[in-house]
Amino acid sequence: MIELQKVCRVFTVGGQAVHALRDVDLRVGRGEYLSLMGPSGSGKSTLLNVLGLLDRPTSGTYRFLGDDVTALDDDAQAKVRRLRIGFVFQTFHLVPRLTTAQNVALPLVLAEVPPAERQARVEAQLRAFGLLERSHHRPDELSGGQRQRTAIARATITRPELLLADEPTGNLDRATGADVVRVLENLHDEGITLLVVTHDQELGARAHRRLRMDDGRLVADVGHGLGDRRATEAT
């Protein structure tokens, strides 16, 4: 479902070029569970943003679900994000003035789902994530784990094919982190393609396929069929 070919992302800072991604080739199939690790500044978040259509590669091509999405304009990309991609952030990014239910409903509101259907889906989602009793609470009345679960519930309420999580447990203690990981893995079990960026070895090791980056390059791809790996390199 994901096919990156020689993707580069160059930032220019004070006249100097910073190569955040260097010739990244990557193929990801439907329903895979990947972790992405590497030292700070190696380009993990940049890769995630490119995959999530929040950022455009400086060069190279990106095919998502068979289509060359780098050619799409901003509004068309927004539509792909709206329907097919979910994001989970280290800092949750809940809208502080909205309740749990309203935060979770946001993607449906943006997708113009009618209110009655919206309400039913939000309720089902909150129940599935164990947040029903918290549905009228605001983010500042929730624990860290509950906040991240709310964020995941929001990211997945439109049933996207791809879920991208950038250090989803980075702001949580071990126990709540493990809880959040379980939630994510449950979603993967239900068929979602999951990519988790993390600094946590233990969490990274849980993924079926483990990617490693260094200085803008993909330097390791473990748990993936070797033939496939060669095929990617050959292109």
Add this chain to the structure above:
Amino acid sequence: MKRLDALAFCARSLFAQRARTLLIVTAMTIGTAGVVVLTWLGDAARHFVTGQFDALGNNLVIVLPGRSETTGGAPPLLGETARDLTLEDADALLRSPAVRRLAPIVVGGAVVAFGSRSRETTVIGTTADFLPVRRLSLAAGRFLPDEANVCALGATVCTELFDAKSPLGEFVRVGNRRFRVAGVLASGGMSLGTDLDEMVALPVTQAQALFDSPGLFRIIAEATSKDAVQQAVTDVRRIVTARHDGEDDVTVITQDALSSTFDGILRALTLAVAGIAAISLLVAGILVMNVMVVAVAQRRAEVGLLKALGADASTIRSLFLGEAVLMSLLGGLGGLFLGELASRVLPHFAPALQPGVPLWAALAAGLVVLVSGVAFGTAPALRAARLDPVQALARR
């Protein structure tokens, strides 16, 4: 995003910042109320003044001695009198079929006395037709019947000299002459600043003798109909020119021209004042812009999130523009309400003002406040829509 959802989203955001919202809405309210009240006041003043002109009489043509250089129709304040306008001129004007009747007028000041009471007052010398021409009515008696030594008193002069007694048949002294009181004017007559309650009317020849001047102050002629006014003006000019050795040395003003001149002046004044008041709306608009710029800066992460969730640029734009417009709308409605309230309460203290904001003023104020909301909300909304999602989401 559906419109209703966008509205709810904006409303929640405004409510979350209620102190700030209240401040902006108040500024908008004051601005709008200012525009509405000042426009209403100007309009009420215009109605009052044009009402005064209409109260003068019907289809009047006013003839003044001296040629006015102004062509606009405003009354000449300083006419260089080449030749006096005489009583004979006035009589001659009656030959025009377009003139129904007329009143020659002489004005001066004199002391009027009855017994031991006396006061300084305005004296108008005229004829019996003054009453119908000026559409005045009498409280008692007759107005300047065809006798030499009669007079009519204004209501105030009458009470000051006679208290509640009937003055009819009594003799008053005006200057050094004695006149029998034949009539008393009903109170309430105003003539462009001259209070007819505060005057004494004498036969025109008596007034001329009293002031020792053969010239007339002016002649007020009434045309037979509205359509005859222009004919009357032409006739007046022709007759006077013929009588003044071929010199067209009078100024002829029609009541319509006079009235519409003042109408125009006051209309312009109203618009100017409303325009000045609209500056306060401009200030409120800048306040809106400022608040929205701050809001966009504070809510960068939220914008980034919305974009990550798939909101396109136009959705972000309408969410932020919606907040600005919503605040303007609330302020506009508040201002219209306050303005209307003021226009209903104030006339209780100043009955000359007619209550109720004119519809056009309310619509204009509403439009201006809405336009300022859109105009000043657009730049911050565009800025929000253009934010790069990655940078907006990044923690600072």
